[in-house]
Amino acid sequence: MTRIRISRVLAQGEDGQSVTISGWVRSKRVSKNFAFLVINDGSSQTDIQCIIDADKPFYDDLGRANTGASVRIDGVLKESPGKGQAWEVQVDKLEVVGESGDGYPLQKKGHSMEFLREIAHIRGRSNTFGAVYRVRNQLAMMVHEFFQSRGFQWAHTPILTASDCEGAGEMFQVTTLDLKNLPKTKSGDIDYTQDFFGKATNLTVSGQLNGEALALSLGDIYTFGPTFRAENSNTTRHLAEFWMVEPEMAFANLHDNSILAEEFLRFMFTQIAERCEEELSFLGKHFKNMSSEQIRELGAHSFGRISYSDAIKELESASTKFEFPVEWGIDLQTEHEKYLSEEVFKKPVIVTDYPKDIKAFYMKLNGDDKTVAAMDVLVPRIGEIIGGSQREDRYDVLKARMEAHDIPVDEMRWYLELRKYGGCPHAGFGLGFERLVQYVTGMGNIRDVIPFPRVPQSIDF
């Protein structure tokens, strides 16, 4: 018989149904007359309890069915008399498929998150990481669902790029040159014409610039893929490799952009609370996170709106003492962002029209010549979760801004040309996907929301 997932048994099981279940032993209790095996197969937060009568011929095999062993069980579904579980399996046949070996590292006692990171190849079998990974999968699919249902197309923008002007931080270099024997030009520089692509190559820090080209062909697109920053930041909020969501809309301005961002986040909050209630309830209990009710609430109300200039006034008149002093022109710090969303608005808020000097070259210059059509979405507990802007669509203005930012105009000719050939107002934003997973799951360290985290000095697995 083909195995049936435990999630399916729990959702659609019927009393007396014959089932085959395969999974890993979470715990075992053996007594004189019967034994209990608690099994999880990764499909669901809830385990299933299996009961084995002592007269079964395979009763002795139970010795091998230790915590972590993989088993296959044929049996019959019964309504469970136990508290908090709807079904249990009366076992007819037990096969220990793979023993758990000496020193199986994932025991029932709680392990530290640091230890679990050292066994990243196995931590997915724990309650915590099973929950996080299922929430991650669900959030990822909801990204697609949201944008596709609105007619956005998923665009695969390149990871490898010769451009280093995206201005979002340090980049990783990619090469096939033999580092022990680097080819040199006559003038003694490295001869990149002999490298794979014929020029120095990096890992992308954003798909936006390519995304703009595709939005100006297909209308509305979004990217959703890995992105890289070579920042030497050993924090709980930074990864060297992370996933970004970057929608881009043609024929759209900052207002349209802020509506999209708000509708997107409200959809994510409302729906994840609905779809992963068991996982969020487990995580909420163990990690002092928001309850699924609180997450749902975040999506239930419209977001606040405030301009950067008014936000500065709010901060200046605050009675709170900030570590970083406030004046017009500063980049908002997390403490400021949290104050605005937690204290002033008591909900997510979108701040618009930041000073041009603290924002990227591609953002549309406003009429005041001092601010750009940028926006950040700030949420309680963490501050900024989304950053975006209307893009500068005037050829001459963009060219001047590029020159002012020392962007090599020649190399970026194609990007400028998007403003020359049927250009139009367009806008988009970026969301660091792990930040969202972290926010929703309450994981304190971003290394715990991606299966195999990449951070400075750490690339095992």
Next chain:
Amino acid sequence: MTRIRISRVLAQGEDGQSVTISGWVRSKRVSKNFAFLVINDGSSQTDIQCIIDADKPFYDDLGRANTGASVRIDGVLKESPGKGQAWEVQVDKLEVVGESGDGYPLQKKGHSMEFLREIAHIRGRSNTFGAVYRVRNQLAMMVHEFFQSRGFQWAHTPILTASDCEGAGEMFQVTTLDLKNLPKTKSGDIDYTQDFFGKATNLTVSGQLNGEALALSLGDIYTFGPTFRAENSNTTRHLAEFWMVEPEMAFANLHDNSILAEEFLRFMFTQIAERCEEELSFLGKHFKNMSSEQIRELGAHSFGRISYSDAIKELESASTKFEFPVEWGIDLQTEHEKYLSEEVFKKPVIVTDYPKDIKAFYMKLNGDDKTVAAMDVLVPRIGEIIGGSQREDRYDVLKARMEAHDIPVDEMRWYLELRKYGGCPHAGFGLGFERLVQYVTGMGNIRDVIPFPRVPQSIDF
């Protein structure tokens, strides 16, 4: 009024409906009494025709609405008297949002594919690339739909890896070291402890090994993300950066794997023919590709099955003269693969149990000690489209195979441990996503099925 997508107008328009359309001018015809503008906004293969009466005040603006210009049109939907179009727009207001500039490169006349590759930032506005990109988006979403509906979780496996043993070809090196001033160890080697991750780092050639760890936690997973090969192959079938789909199932053997691969491909063929009929019909006409009817047919019948050994017998007894001689032990060449699927089975066929010496170290050794539980899916016209296997789940056998293949066992300890701690039979396969897009769209060159292709000596845009 918010713009409405042309795809929506065509599907759900009503006579007399007021609409706002934004898009790019495909062509213009001006006469004394009225003018026609043909508009496309990237949402649909079919353009929409807009009619402007000569008495409109903005009639003179038409001079600026050249091919490639972006426009915004307010008007009323009318049933069209023209052939092959259901709707046209009677224009009330026209705004030229962005002119197309002198020398707009995408003129109505046909351009060569080579030329279009040189304007990759704009080629998405052509009929051909609009079609390819929409088919690509649809296929990508169907990958998710297929696996998610079967309870597989989308797993984000890392791009950056310290492992170079995946054995699937040349790798790109990733570094933050200053190449002009490389740190050296006392013995004169490059000192990778000073590199970002503290050791030599590469771009992944496959997410499989990490995917196995996740399948052995979550049950069934699939990866779908970018993958890299630094092979210096300037062909129509190779990209340095491409997207792979790699499902992995716990508690599954080669038979389960071949069923999954067959059901997956049949779903893709049947559904894409349904959902992108307009695009496929356009491409079929222009690129001598299969018609959407032929693509649907591929999915309508069960696939053939044959063992490698029997396939060799078929090839040996063929009257066809092959360029590469056939004998047991050879790696099948495209000519052999095409013969098997086109001549012997006349449909897709799954070849199983290849000689161990031509396959990767992680494939499960069969009882004959000569073959492994591998499978390739071969399709007419191109040959292999999917490769997969049951994985070796016996600790000792795998360790011996790794040693025989010079795989550093120490570094891969975590991978071996998956066989020690609750291991189980598991299996999976890999599909090069661009090969599938190429197959379905009929594009002769793989560079034309990804928006910004990365190939040797070419990394513009």
